[in-house]
Amino acid sequence: MIDLGILIYIDDNSTMYQEFDWIYKSWIYSGNWRTSDLIAVCHPDAIDKLPSNDPGLVKMVAEPMAVPGSRWEGYKFINSIGCLSGPHTDALVGKYTWLLRTDADVFLTANLVNFRPSVVVQGRGNYAHPEGSEVWTKMAEFCAANGVRHGGVFGCGSSLMAKSELVLHLLRRQLFWSEKLQDHFKEYGPGTWPGWFAGVITMYAAEIAANENYDTYLRYAYHRILDMESMLPYPIDSLVMHIHAVPTDEHFSKSQYRQGAYQNTDLRTLDRSKINHYAHWIAATPLDQIKREVGYPF
Template sequence: MQTNKTLGVMIYVDNSATMLQEFEWIYKSWIFSGNWTTSDLIVVHHPDVAHALPLDDEGIVGVPCLPVAVPGSPFEGYHFMNSIGCVSGPHIDDIALRYPFLLRTDADVFLTSNLVDFRPSYPVHGRGHYHRRPDFREKMLDFCKRHGVIHHNHFGCGSSLLAQSQLVVPFLRRQTYWCEKLLRDFGDDPANWGTWPDWFRGVSSMYAAEIAAAEAGNAFLRLGRERILDVESFCDEKIDSLVFHIHAVHTDTYFSKFEYRNGAYDDVDINALDISYIDQYCHWLAATPLEDIKRRAAYPQ
């Protein structure tokens, strides 16, 4: 496969109606924002959903992969690991390295036009809101000390990462490694899994990203841009020049993916939405038919 695109946007789509809906959100935003002209959407997917994905469309690169979080695996019961472990390994690494830059992210995101030509000199991290409590910080530092990692006191890597591909590919391997270590450390008894927003098994994949970044030291932290990606979908401010990427986070506040699915916004006239605002941009993209998006963006039909 030859490509002249400079960015690969890597996501995983599992075999679920929810994830297929979320894929449509990032897909529509990738088209509408113009990112389809400079990047490819690398869709690592469960083989059983291939028929439901636009794998023959311009700029879509499909890679089938079964989930890693399956019974008997180190990630059993932790399905969040699929979005990391499935975009790392022999089935995808050579494809990923064909792009100068990679954005590893989740499917439930919305890209903006600011990303079209944004190719950063240093790694750009997402926003992780897990890092604020003293209990978390104490246990993170303790875990790193027990496993021989110098932490550097940089907390809150977040879910997504944009950097040069030669940095992202090994980073994902280490993130997978550290997530397995964390899950073993939490053990099999739910009584020891903690609770949000303290030290909590449920966000181990983000903890693993923080540890992988700390382990890599200067390559990720010395000049890296922190808490830039994963702007929250509930923000009601304008899309300014630093909003590259919006995440449909867990919230009931507009724009909420949960409330959207529950029909809470069904009476809203989407033609009256102001898509220069973060929350309304997300809602408009989620609700606007794909064919309308393609026409507006002059995307090849």
């Protein structure tokens, strides 16, 4: 039974096509194609560049928000939030009981196939360093200045899994707070990473949107379950359902991979039972080989 929609945004650039390849191959290899659909909301020029004739890949078109002359010019990350909210996705509530909103640069595992939570599932937010207390102070000050509750949960993850209506509601609120934060940073200045920084507005906005509805999204939620970091050398245990590719000096790093650091690796030496090796193997293995290995029918 298909009762989960995995909701992502795909922009029209080579990086995004590579990242789509990762999540698509992992969706097939892990067996998630049997119980979920992969919903790709696409830039108009991207939709025909994704696989066709796959019934589990649902493609929708949405015009990007980060275009020249718009308030979001130069901030492409808003597309992965704003383009997932609107009439084109509102109808998903009637089709899927659950939605998983995530980025494309992730690797799904077999543990997600039958996982259907009774409460909200939050990810692992890495948009501020734990020692970066400035961010938490500024976040609390921003919320107080805007009259919004902050329940004290910092670092909510970039991914969210919940009943469909809850995911779509949070996306709407995330877009609202992104706009408020953008106005704030116009006065404050862009800031610098890893401090209070305009470059991660959408991540801050997700934290605010979750905290303003603390009882729904945080009080009884499963915290830091999604977005397991791709460089972790640990076994894929029963709680590892979703691995997020990160830029790091450790293996597996998406930035190192793109620079060719692993091009001489013999894929047969990778242990797919480990987080970092699984991510590497999925990223580097051709789609046709993965389809053959698992007997994918499409």
